[in-house]
Amino acid sequence: MRRSIRRLFGGGSGNSDDARPDGGTVTTGRKSALALDGEFVQSLPFWVPPALLVGLFVYGAIGWNVLISLTDWSGLGQPDYGSLDLSMYARLVSDQSFIAAFRNTLVLLVAFTLASLLVGLAVAILIDRGIRFENGFRTVYLLPMSLSFVVTAIFWSWMYNPQVGVINEFLRAVGLGALAQQWISDPRFKLWAVIFALMWQFSGYCMVVYLAGLRAIPTEQYEAAKVDGASTVRMYRRVIIPQLRASTTSAAVVLMVFALKAFDFLFVLFGDTPGPAADILSVMMFREAFSTTNWAYGSAIATVLFALALGVIAPYLFVQYRRGEL
Amino acid sequence: MAGLAGCTGGDQGDGSGGGGSGGDGSGTLEIVHWWTAGGEKQALNALLDGFKEKHSDVQVNNNPAPGGAGSALDAVVKNRVLNQNPPSTFQIWPGDALKPYTDSDVLQNIGDNVWTEEMRNAYLPGPKNAAKPAGQFVAVPINIHRLNNLFYNTAVLEQAGVDPSSIRNPQGLVDALDTIAQETDAVPMAHSTQDSWPTLQLWETVFIGEQGPDAYVKLTEEGTDPAQFRDGIRSALRRIDQYRQHFNQDAGSISWDQANGKIVDGQAAMIHQGDWAAGQYVSAENFNYEGEWNMVPFPGTQDTYSIVMDSFVFPKNNPSPDATRKFLSYCGTVDAQRRFNPVKGSIPPRKDVPTDPFGPFLTSQMEDFQSANAQPPTIAHGSAVPPEVKSSMEETFAAFNGNWNVDRTTQGIVDALRQ
Numbered sequence: 001m002r003r004s005i006r007r008l009f010g011g012g013s014g015n016s017d018d019a020r021p022d023g024g025t026v027t028t029g030r031k032s033a034l035a036l037d038g039e040f041v042q043s044l045p046f047w048v049p050p051a052l053l054v055g056l057f058v059y060g061a062i063g064w065n066v067l068i069s070l071t072d073w074s075g076l077g078q079p080d081y082g083s084l085d086l087s088m089y090a091r092l093v094s095d096q097s098f099i100a101a102f103r104n105t106l107v108l109l110v111a112f113t114l115a116s117l118l119v120g121l122a123v124a125i126l127i128d129r130g131i132r133f134e135n136g137f138r139t140v141y142l143l144p145m146s147l148s149f150v151v152t153a154i155f156w157s158w159m160y161n162p163q164v165g166v167i168n169e170f171l172r173a174v175g176l177g178a179l180a181q182q183w184i185s186d187p188r189f190k191l192w193a194v195i196f197a198l199m200w201q202f203s204g205y206c207m208v209v210y211l212a213g214l215r216a217i218p219t220e221q222y223e224a225a226k227v228d229g230a231s232t233v234r235m236y237r238r239v240i241i242p243q244l245r246a247s248t249t250s251a252a253v254v255l256m257v258f259a260l261k262a263f264d265f266l267f268v269l270f271g272d273t274p275g276p277a278a279d280i281l282s283v284m285m286f287r288e289a290f291s292t293t294n295w296a297y298g299s300a301i302a303t304v305l306f307a308l309a310l311g312v313i314a315p316y317l318f319v320q321y322r323r324g325e326l
Numbered sequence: 327m328a329g330l331a332g333c334t335g336g337d338q339g340d341g342s343g344g345g346g347s348g349g350d351g352s353g354t355l356e357i358v359h360w361w362t363a364g365g366e367k368q369a370l371n372a373l374l375d376g377f378k379e380k381h382s383d384v385q386v387n388n389n390p391a392p393g394g395a396g397s398a399l400d401a402v403v404k405n406r407v408l409n410q411n412p413p414s415t416f417q418i419w420p421g422d423a424l425k426p427y428t429d430s431d432v433l434q435n436i437g438d439n440v441w442t443e444e445m446r447n448a449y450l451p452g453p454k455n456a457a458k459p460a461g462q463f464v465a466v467p468i469n470i471h472r473l474n475n476l477f478y479n480t481a482v483l484e485q486a487g488v489d490p491s492s493i494r495n496p497q498g499l500v501d502a503l504d505t506i507a508q509e510t511d512a513v514p515m516a517h518s519t520q521d522s523w524p525t526l527q528l529w530e531t532v533f534i535g536e537q538g539p540d541a542y543v544k545l546t547e548e549g550t551d552p553a554q555f556r557d558g559i560r561s562a563l564r565r566i567d568q569y570r571q572h573f574n575q576d577a578g579s580i581s582w583d584q585a586n587g588k589i590v591d592g593q594a595a596m597i598h599q600g601d602w603a604a605g606q607y608v609s610a611e612n613f614n615y616e617g618e619w620n621m622v623p624f625p626g627t628q629d630t631y632s633i634v635m636d637s638f639v640f641p642k643n644n645p646s647p648d649a650t651r652k653f654l655s656y657c658g659t660v661d662a663q664r665r666f667n668p669v670k671g672s673i674p675p676r677k678d679v680p681t682d683p684f685g686p687f688l689t690s691q692m693e694d695f696q697s698a699n700a701q702p703p704t705i706a707h708g709s710a711v712p713p714e715v716k717s718s719m720e721e722t723f724a725a726f727n728g729n730w731n732v733d734r735t736t737q738g739i740v741d742a743l744r745q
Contacts, residue, residue, distance in 0.1 A: 076407050076430035097721060157520075161579040185519055185578020187728035271397065271521050273717070275724030290401040292714045293426045 062306060069299035076293060088300035098301070100276040101284040104191055105308070108280060109259040111192075115199040116255055117248060120206020125236060127207070128214045138211070142204040149201075149264035156197040157269055160184045184269060187277030194265060194278060202258070206251050213247030214240065249316060256312045260305055281305050354385045355649040357638075359417035360399045362392040365605045369670035373468075376665045377656050384649045389413065407432050412641035414650045420456035420465045420637040421709030423716075427639070428460040434640040437463040439651055445658045452633050452701030453675035456709050465637035466657045469672035472691055473600045473632035473704055474531045474624040477586075477607070481618065482512045482595040490596070495626040496535040496565045503572040506595045514572035516594035518585040519727035522720040525566065527706035528598050529723070532562040535626025539700035545743065546703070546710040552743035560736045567730050578727070589619065598624055600634055600707075604687055605671045615687045623694070631698035634707040635675065711743070718742035 069088050073079035092098045123141055127134055144152065159166045160183035168180035183193040217240060225235040263282040266274050272287040274280075281301055289298030361370045374386055391399040403416050407427070418424065427433050441463040446454065453467040476499075478490055486509040488502045506514040518524045534542045537558040545555050552559070574585065574594060586603045588594035590610045597603065607619045623630070638657055644650050656662050663674035668683045673692045681689045695701075703709035705719055722738035725731075 075426050076404065076432050078408075157579055161576045163574070163576040165576075165579065182575075182578050185728060187725075190728065269520070270724070273522050273720040273724045275522070275721070275728055277725075277728055279721075286401075287717060290404060292717045293404060294714070 065299050065306075066303050068296055069303045071296050073296040073299075074292075074294045079295070088296050091297065092300055092304065097276070097279065097284060098281075101279040101281050102304075104278060105260065105280045105282075107191060108195055108198075108262065109256055109308075112195045112198050112202075112259050112262075113252055113255040115195065116202045116206050117252060119199060119203035120251065121210050121241075121244070123203065123207045124210035124214060125240075128211060138207070141207050144201045145204045147201070150268050152197065152201055153265045153268035156193070157184060160193055187275065190275070190278040194262075194269070198259075198262065198265060202255060206255070209247050209251040210244060213244045217243055249319075253313060253316045257309055260309050260312070281308075353383060353646065353649060354387055355415070355646055355653050356387040356389055356413040357415055357417075357653070358389050358391055358399060358403060358413045360391055361417070362390045364609070365669060365671060369666050372669050373657070373662055373666040376661055377653060380656060380661070381649075381652050384652060407641060410643045412643055412645075414644060414646045415638045415640060415653055417636055418465070418639055419708035420453070420467050420635050421459055421703050422712045423708030424459045424465060424639070425712040427641075428462075428464060432642050433464040434642050434644065435462040435464065436466070436640050436651075436654060440466060440640070440654045440658065442655075448660075448676045448678050449658075450675055450677055450695075450701070452631075452703070453635055456633075456635055456703060457637065465639045466654045467635045467637040467675045468657045468663065469636055469667050469670055470675050470695070471600045471602055471634040471672045472695070473527055473634050473707070474534065474598075474627040474630055475601050475603070475621050476596055476598055476624045477589060477603060477619060477621045478596040479512075479589050479592055479594070479618065480616075480620055482506070482510055482592060486510050486512075486595065488595075490620075490622045493622075493625040496532045496562070496624075499625045500565065500568045503569060503596075507572055510595065512592065513574040513588060513594040514596065515569055515574075516585040516588040516597040517569075517573040517577045518580050518582040519573075519577045520579060520581055522724040522727060523706045524582050524585075524599075525727050526719055526723040527600070527704065528566055528569075529562050530705050531598060531624045531627060531632065532565050533558060534630055534632065534702065535624055536561055536565070539627075539630045539702045543700075543702050543710075546705060550743075552740045556736060556740060559739050560732060563726070563732045563735050567732055570730060601687075601691060602671055608671070608685070608687075615685070621687070629697075629699040631695045631701050632704055633701050633709070634704055635709060715742055715745050718745060 067081065067084075068079055070084035070086065071079045071081060072083075072087060127137055127141075131137065162168055162180065162182045162185075165183075167183065168177075171177060171180045181189055183189050221239055222235065225239045230238065261282060262280065263286065266278060266280060266283050267286070270278065272283060272291055274283060282305060285298050285301040285305065288294045288301060357374075359370060361367055370388075374388065378384070378386065391402045399417065403412070403418075404426075406412050412432075418427075424433070437458075441457070449457075449467075453470060457463050457465045457467055476490060483490060483506070486506040488505050490502070493499050493502050503514040506512065517528070530542065533545070537555070541555060541558060544550050545552055545558075574580075574588060577585065582599065582603075583606060585594075586597055586599060586606050589597050590607060590613055601621075604615075604621070607613050607615070613619060638654055640647075640650050640654055658676075660674075660676060660679050663676055663679050664683055667674050667679070668685070668688065671688065673684070673688055673695055677696075681692055684692065705711050705716060708716055711719070719739065719742045722735055722742055725738070726735040
């Protein structure tokens with residue numbers, strides 16, 4: 001769009017007069033400004049409605065949410081936009097529940113992203129080694145991604161069951177019964193159990209992204225590394241993985257944005273009150289807004305979440321912009 | 327015109343639900359509720375069938391918002407009330423759970439046209455008070471569940487040699503659990519800590535058992551300083567910490583109905599639950615009341631009937647005022663409560679409902695209710711405290727379910743109730 005605007009203004013000053021893409025025949029030097037207006041006007045129906053819709057429903061809603069967070073709206077009356085202040089944000093800072101939820105959200109964000117990337121990379125490399133039934137394995141690893149969180153949350157609550165769950169049964173079977181734990185009720189493990197389950201679900205996605213990255217690397221580089229006598233580990237570490245930076249960045253951004261939105265999984269397992277050990281901002285936001293009708297406070301939490309998402313995605317967009325890929 | 331359009335539909339309108347387009351005429355009653363599980367759904371259908379028989383001119387748009395204990399309904403209804411597009415009526419816990427609605431004045435006062443003299447005289451005091459949390463009648467309670475039950479598997483208790491009716495107080499229950507643990511392989515007390523509310527309701531019941539219902543009601547009243555009950559709060563928590571030694575190991579990974587299933591298959595001896603749990607026993611095969619299972623009031627609460635109710639309300643900006651009034655009036659009749667409650671597994675809030683459609687268990691509950699000295703409302707099920715306080719209590723108990731830290735939880739409860 002930026003390019004077309006530039007062309008528009010460039011054209012307006014009368015120094016670019018090449019063929020019109022619409023094949024119009026009336027373009028003469030004198031009439032060019034008018035003709036460009038015509039083109040501009042003709043393009044309006046194509047981009048104005050979506051721009052307005054996105055503007056209203058995405059950016060308008062975000063703006064409204066921020067506005068609500070500045071009021072002190074609660075209950076089922078209408079908000080009072082007359083007195084706006086930051087009291088909700090002040091309340092956040094001193095709220096132990098918020099601090100716990102914020103900390104858990106950050107832990108989830110970092111640990112889940114790192115773990116999924118590492119597992120995804122490992123699986124992608126293994127699959128890229130030209131194993132048999134490659135397509136089959138790829139499907140197997142990607143399948144969890146296609147399941148609803150409601151389904152996987154129930155699965156995992158069964159698997160984590162301390163008495164009859166697969167995980168503890170397995171630990172006992174291999175003689176590690178001492179490691180069997182109350183995975184989703186002991187506050188020490190609760191959040192990690194959730195992170196592990198989410199990693200299981202998302203590492204398949206990372207695998208696909210990495211696999212695409214690996215496939216883009218020419219075979220000559222593998223061969224050259226071999227010829228130069230590099231071991232397999234060394235080859236991956238020095239030659240292949242450094243070339244996967246773009247895959248890592250895009251997968252990491254998707255994972256981190258997801259981690260901020262992870263709601264379904266926790267809600268299915270623990271309802272709207274997971275307790276301080278596993279509470280995260282999105283669940284807390286829901287609880288404040290819909291269980292206790294503290295709309296302004298819920299909006300303030302939503303704004304914090306939005307700022308975090310922006311913090312994740314803005315550097316990525318900026319780098320893309322600098323590279324001219326945007 | 328709109329009225330005509332509504333009337334032409336006759337008495338159809340089955341439980342297809344879904345749309346939620348709001349009432350499209352004064353003759354269409356849109357009812358939003360969370361009763362979608364087995365027995366609940368049938369109970370609601372029985373109620374609606376009765377309503378359609380009486381008022382064949384009203385079309386019913388049955389629009390459920392599934393999700394246990396209103397978790398989804400809350401969001402749906404609150405959004406619609408805020409947008410001034412409420413359904414004709416919706417299900418909600420009466421009592422303090424209505425506070426956000428009465429504070430914002432979005433519910434119609436139905437003291438004149440629904441709560442007639444006849445109805446006021448017929449309702450029992452507990453439900454009647456819950457119907458007017460802010461002084462005016464705004465809700466019609468339709469059922470009463472009892473919360474302070476101790477259900478048990480008779481065979482397991484016989485094997486252990488424990489007579490549950492001889493346990494006089496919450497302390498005595500600890501000894502009984504010890505005996506069961508020694509004498510049998512069964513889990514002495516089935517429990518679920520995946521959600522916070524089963525432990526919260528256990529705590530309020532133990533508190534009543536140790537401190538009495540008056541102290542409990544005082545504790546939950548607005549304006550009481552909860553700190554004066556600190557010792558009682560702590561003592562009840564400590565008792566639960568003792569019970570905890572006898573919970574099933576997987577309490578944190580199962581839901582309440584899975585825990586309740588352990589009573590049915592004999593893996594566990596007892597469970598504390600509301601009497602909605604009995605529905606599971608009734609539908610189990612070869613599992614009969616007084617034969618395979620039985621119930622005693624939770625030790626120490628013999629003369630108390632902790633009540634958990636559901637009600638319907640009349641939101642303002644109502645799409646179908648006439649139909650809503652008819653429906654609410656109907657909910658307050660003997661006919662409605664006789665159809666609904668036996669299926670739901672609850673007892674009617676009216677005194678004059680005949681006992682014959684109710685099975686032996688509910689009949690015995692009705693007798694207990696009539697003779698109960700106290701009918702306190704509940705924190706875990708919304709009638710005793712506003713949602714804000716309930717949410718803080720749930721947070722406190724979600725933490726307690728993991729760390730079992732009595733001191734910190736005591737402070738959490740005091741802080742939550744102070745709000």
